[in-house]
Amino acid sequence: MASAPEQEAVQEGRGPSAHPAAVLNGRRRRTADDTAQTPVWPGAPMPLGARFRVGPDGVAGTNFALWSGGAEAVELCLFSAEGAETRVPLTELTHEIWHGFVPGVLPGQRYGYRVHGRWDPWTGARWNPAKLLLDPYARAVDGGAGNDYGRLPPEVYGHVRDWPQQQVADTVRDDRDSAPYVPKGVVVHDDAPDDEWLDDRRPKTPWADSVIYELHVRGFTKLHPGIPEELRGTYAGLAHPAAIEHLVRLGVTAVELLPVHQFAHEDHLLRRNLRNYWGYNSIGYFAPHAAYAASGTTGQQVGEFKRMVRALHAAGIEVILDVVYNHTAEASELGPMLSLRGIDNRGYYRLQHDARRYADYTGCGNTLHVVQPQVLRLITDSLRYWVTEMGVDGFRFDLAAALARSMHDVDMLSPFLAVIAQDPVLRRVKLIAEPWDVGAGGYQVGAFPPLWTEWNDRYRGAVRDFWRGALPDVRDLGYRLSGSSDLYAWGGRRPYASVNFVTAHDGFTLRDLVSYERKHNEANGEGNRDGTDDNRSWNCGAEGETDDEGVRALRRRQLRNLLTTLLLSTGVPMLVAGDELGRTQGGNNNAYCQDNETGWLDWGLLREPGWKALFDLTSRLIALRHEHPVLRRRAFFSGRAHSADGLRDLAWFTARGTEMTEQDWYAPAATLGMYLSGRDIPGRDARGVPVVDESFLVVLHAADHPLSFVLPGPPWAERYEVVVDTSREDQEDPPGVEHRAGTEITVPARAVLLLRVVGDGGTEA
Incomplete structure (x- = not known):
């Protein structure tokens, strides 16, 4: 590490090696678009975010409130349709919340923040007012870094990316304006009347009766021939009768949507002409991902999402969201500055003893510091919003063990789990944990408290091993088929605490599980190093697609065996979209960046007799499950x-x-x-x-x-x-x-x- 004087010189942009982009040292000149004429009233510190309202005096406007515990000043930045920026200082500060009411700011207004403070990465302080920041509470997001193919521009980084001394690369502040390249929040009229939404009726399916169907909004609808082309890949497409008809015929009770929170694309993908397809790279926890909207991205996506939920509810189908509160798209200290890092880096992220570095329990570069009250509030406010205002019925928490960490260790008495347990809204919805993270002690299958269900990967492993002939005995299989009482028969938990699955979005599809023994991820551009090597698969005698009808018939039989086992097991079954009709990813077991035919569902498979027969069997097994309570017990066998x-x-x-x-x-x-x-x-x-x-x-x-x-x-x-x-x-x-x-x-x-x-x-x- 550089000496203290050298550090100071680098931070200040001084010395013979100072980079040209750092010379301004934060003293950015005002532009012609800046104005001191915009009126701003004191407003209120709560609720956080941008809330449009009409006051008792009849004045319409928007209240803005942003938590930033260590900031020295905050500017609200308003953008016209042409991109012109108007800066409005927020001078009111209440309990670390900067706030103000701006008359005349109406729904559809695009906005962001510039937050002033110290730049001292060695102590975790990374304020940089040259960077426009997305409101963590934004209800809608328009535009975004990496929306089009191409690298993220250097302007979106808080530090100078091309600083020649790599050991201090992230410590030199970049003072170039990021506003043209980053997403903006959009003011939404939360209280706007919506007659279609008001008569929504939630299905409220008991846990024991549930059959979950994991799907990707874009991938499920993109190639569906019954959905109008302009609606394919969108919330409106999933709400279309042609999409819902398939779900109803299949008999599932809930869809579990891969992430629909606003997310961003990683630079390493954009440089390879790829993009983040799955969406596990969140940047806006209140905003429906704008790219999935057919109706527009300046607030229209909110109403479109609500109409999708209502259409699914009308068909008796619950909506569960896969949510990623463990990390954000800002990645490590070398990642872009889009929101939380520039608002209050130390207040939002877990830092190492060396505060320049992030503690990473997620494998994604950063971990949200859920023990901090403001972070816990952000997460729970987001969850309640999606339940009460967007109508969703539950959540699957990605890497939930990272949320359950107190200071360092996973703690089942952690603030996050305690708050959820007592919350009058959240304790009533479906809660599913992915019960592990990548940190030490992170594997917690069977350990989450009552109220929670869990993805049971021990079920996945036992069933895969049995059907490929790799189980040494059947002890483990007996537990998995009968509800995994060895994991869940404590503390009042029931068999439906086990979400049983053979495949998930992450890994081989069911067809690929019986067609490949090795992953084939070359299209991801990472030298086939990404994705797990522990697939527990068997290719039935030939690697990949084959013309050998004997092998093909055996594979279809193995698919029938796996699906039948899953749907006759005690616990809650989870299917992956397309497994019921033989979907393949060509052996790619990590298709997170394949926004193409590899990742999309091929509906033409239903026209092939063998795959149509597989769909019919799956539908019939689900119907048997619904008909017979002995197949969906609410208590463990004695x-x-x-x-x-x-x-x-x-x-x-x-x-x-x-x-x-x-x-x-x-x-x-x-x-x-x-x-x-x-x-x-x-x-x-x-x-x-x-x-x-x-x-x-x-x-x-x-x-x-x-x-x-x-x-x-x-x-x-x-x-x-x-x-x-x-x-x-x-x-x-x-x-x-x-x-x-x-x-x-x-x-x-x-x-x-x-x-x-x-x-x-x-x-x-």
Whole structure:
């Protein structure tokens, strides 16, 4: 590190090596667009953000309020449609909030802030008034850095990027104006009447009855032939009847949208003519991503998003947002200055002991300091806004363990989790944790408190390994199929605490899982180094697409096996858009930057008989799940007998038709029989009547040869009727074959059989 005098000289832009862009030292000349004539009244410090209102005296205007604990001055910058800038000093300061009411500022006004303060990166101070900053509370965003292909210009960085001394590269302040290159906030009329929105009815599906469908707003709609071309890739496209029809036919109860908060593109992607497609690079936590709006980006995106939510609600489908509150698009200390870094770097981000550097628990360069009251307030204000004003029904928290860290360690009594638990709005919506981050001690599957559900990656691993023949025994599989009681049966948690999934946006699609053993991410431009190498996949004998019909038929069978296993497991199933119709990414297991046919859903697959049959099976399995409460239990199985005949709510069988012993659980096995009893299911229906359902036997057989399986005899059943047989390509008509209990049947190679129990003392068809 440079000596103290050298540091001071570099910071001040002095000395023989001072860069020309740093010479102004913050004393930027006023332009012709600047004015001291704009009136500004004191206004109010709350609520934060820009709020349009009409005062009791009939004067219309907007109140602006910005938290910045260490700032020395704040300027509100208003922009005309032509880009002319007017600066308005905010002189009122209340509890570290700079505020003012500006008469005549109406909805649609574009704005930003310039925040003055010390430039001293060694202590974490990075104020730079040459940089226009996005309001963290902006309800809509227009434009943005990297909107078009091309590198982020050097003006958007708070430091001089091309400083010759790399060891102090981020410490030399850049005083070039960033306003032409960065996103602007837009004033929105929050209280505008919207008759279509007022009669919205939320579905409120119980957790145990939920089936989640993870989709990308743009990717799901971009190629849909039934959606008008001008609406494809937008919120309006997802609200279109053609899009909703598919969701209804499939039977899902909720869509989980990949990030729709305003996000930015990384410079390293733009330099490769790529862009951030998934959106895990947030910069505006209140604003719907403007590029997904068909109607405009100066506030129209807000109404379009609301109409999308209402259309989904009208179809009985909840809306869950994938949210990224763990980090922002400003990246490391070498990243751009777009918002929080320039507002109060030390107040928003976790810094290392060397305050020039960021603590990074996310792998994205920075981590929000959620323990700080203003950061916690930003997150919870955002969450409440999306629930109360935008109508969403829940959230999936990306890298949630990073939010649960107190000072350093993950703490299940952290301020973030405590605030959520007591919040009267947020504790009533669906909360899903991705229960890990990339820091030490960050893997927290099974550890989140009651109220939370979790992505269960142990389910994903066990099911993938079983069907590729890599499980050493079936102990782990038994837990995963029956709700993962080893992880969640504590503190009042229920089986629906486990969000079961085999695939997610991050990784292979389901079709690629049975078509590739190696990732093929060359199109990402990172030398195939990105993406995980732990895919737990099997290509069925050929790498990638093949003309071998035997291999192709086996792959379709494996897809049927994986989907059937998922939808018959206890817990909440999550599907990825397109898995139900054989979508492929060509072996790319990290398509985060593939905003093209690789990342978009190919609807032409539905016209191919094999993939149409897969959709039909998936839809039928979801319908069975909705019809039978034994497949979506609200309480864990006890494994104990509930009647004199010895029947238990859950029993496990070997291929010999005998109940599994401890030795059987530890032995290598490719076959497992799971008996689900419909007698005395915990809970009562809406009329207070105890729930009774049919009973089922599920036989999973992963070996490459047929198997003789003895059906358990009385008292388990008198007869069994085959309901699903995944060895059959065509599932349109149920098999309907009956077998007497105690007889031996042949289970085809690599297949799942679902058999309805007849005559076990429960209900009969």
